[in-house]
Amino acid sequence: MTNTDYEVIIIGGGPAGMSAALVLGRSRIKTLVLNTESARNMVTTHSHGFLTRDGVHPGEILNIAKEQLLKYQAVTYLREGAIGLDTSDNGFLVSTPSGSYQSKRVVLAAGQKDHIEQLGIPGLAETYGKSTYPCPFCDGFERADKKLAVFGPASAAPHFAKVIGHWSKDVIVFTHGEKVQDEALVESLKLNRIELIEQEIQQLIHHDGMLHEVVLKDGTTIAREGGFLPDTKTTESVDFAEKLNIPTIEGHFGRPSYEVDENLESTVKGLFIIGDSRVGFGGVARSVADGSTVGAAITHQIIEDRWII
Numbered sequence: 001m002t003n004t005d006y007e008v009i010i011i012g013g014g015p016a017g018m019s020a021a022l023v024l025g026r027s028r029i030k031t032l033v034l035n036t037e038s039a040r041n042m043v044t045t046h047s048h049g050f051l052t053r054d055g056v057h058p059g060e061i062l063n064i065a066k067e068q069l070l071k072y073q074a075v076t077y078l079r080e081g082a083i084g085l086d087t088s089d090n091g092f093l094v095s096t097p098s099g100s101y102q103s104k105r106v107v108l109a110a111g112q113k114d115h116i117e118q119l120g121i122p123g124l125a126e127t128y129g130k131s132t133y134p135c136p137f138c139d140g141f142e143r144a145d146k147k148l149a150v151f152g153p154a155s156a157a158p159h160f161a162k163v164i165g166h167w168s169k170d171v172i173v174f175t176h177g178e179k180v181q182d183e184a185l186v187e188s189l190k191l192n193r194i195e196l197i198e199q200e201i202q203q204l205i206h207h208d209g210m211l212h213e214v215v216l217k218d219g220t221t222i223a224r225e226g227g228f229l230p231d232t233k234t235t236e237s238v239d240f241a242e243k244l245n246i247p248t249i250e251g252h253f254g255r256p257s258y259e260v261d262e263n264l265e266s267t268v269k270g271l272f273i274i275g276d277s278r279v280g281f282g283g284v285a286r287s288v289a290d291g292s293t294v295g296a297a298i299t300h301q302i303i304e305d306r307w308i309i
């Protein structure tokens, strides 16, 4: 049987979804949050850069959010995954393994997944979130002035190394068998004292995820204490927006971003896309901002729906 109790269904309970739920709960809008509790940053030991929660484990942010939401009776939180999102006469039908829910409005906040093993560097996945990271603003400070690596494709790693060079003067770019074709780029790396190693990597040596050495195919070992990845082979956690043919535009750093209006409502009326689901990689603070924006926007829409004229 389809449950029609909710005015809003939020798919995903990371910083974006939980922030939307908080604002909706405070507006007494009947809201269902579906969350699988497997956010991409759960691999990391500390989350940084979000005011008042700098340096805590991402699980702690989730636990505090869950605890604080309990106070708002309009919000129901289920540890359950959405497996389908379809449009219906009355809005949307969201299915889960245990049933289905219908609602006029859906907030898509399921985030993204990283597939580090697809980079083909043995040992790299084990270091991800412990000593190698996707974002210098998140983890550059803790790795500052260390021996750093940038692991990535020839098209992106040299450019990323320029940014990482802000945090350390000892940066080596590893393209894992790919040649950097742009001679001017190679020259600029040299001028800025960033070493480029194009040879294939045999494996990374680490201790409990803490990077220690990079072993090249010819057996050479190079000491490194951390690294950054410009490309983590990211995919969306769910393909719902893609299946509904929501158009994308070029976003931050040239990444595709779903087309939404100022309320973060997509081209399908009633479907809002927020956080990493919208932009690919936005960080905790930006996701919270998206959630807050959409919570207020939906409340305003519902007030308008109810106003008699």
Ligand SMILES: Cc1cc2nc3c(=O)[nH]c(=O)nc-3n(C[C@H](O)[C@H](O)[C@H](O)COP(=O)(O)OP(=O)(O)OC[C@H]3O[C@@H](n4cnc5c(N)ncnc54)[C@H](O)[C@@H]3O)c2cc1C
Pocket (backbone or CB within 6 Å): 011, 012, 013, 014, 015, 016, 017, 034, 035, 036, 037, 038, 039, 040, 041, 043, 044, 046, 047, 048, 049, 050, 080, 081, 082, 083, 109, 110, 111, 112, 114, 128, 129, 133, 134, 135, 138, 139, 237, 238, 274, 275, 276, 277, 281, 282, 283, 284, 285, 287
């Ligand atoms: C290694 C690493 C380190 C990072 N460090 C930082 C940092 O220090 N500071 C920072 O600001 N950012 C950091 N980030 C980025 C940050 O994790 C994201 O930008 C942020 O979590 C995005 O929030 P979100 O709510 O949009 O998505 P997420 O946090 O990914 O949350 C999405 C939620 O949706 C759930 N979900 C997925 N599929 C479904 C489904 N089908 N049904 C229901 N629920 C579903 C997931 O389980 C998850 O709980 C880091 C990322 C990584 C990978």
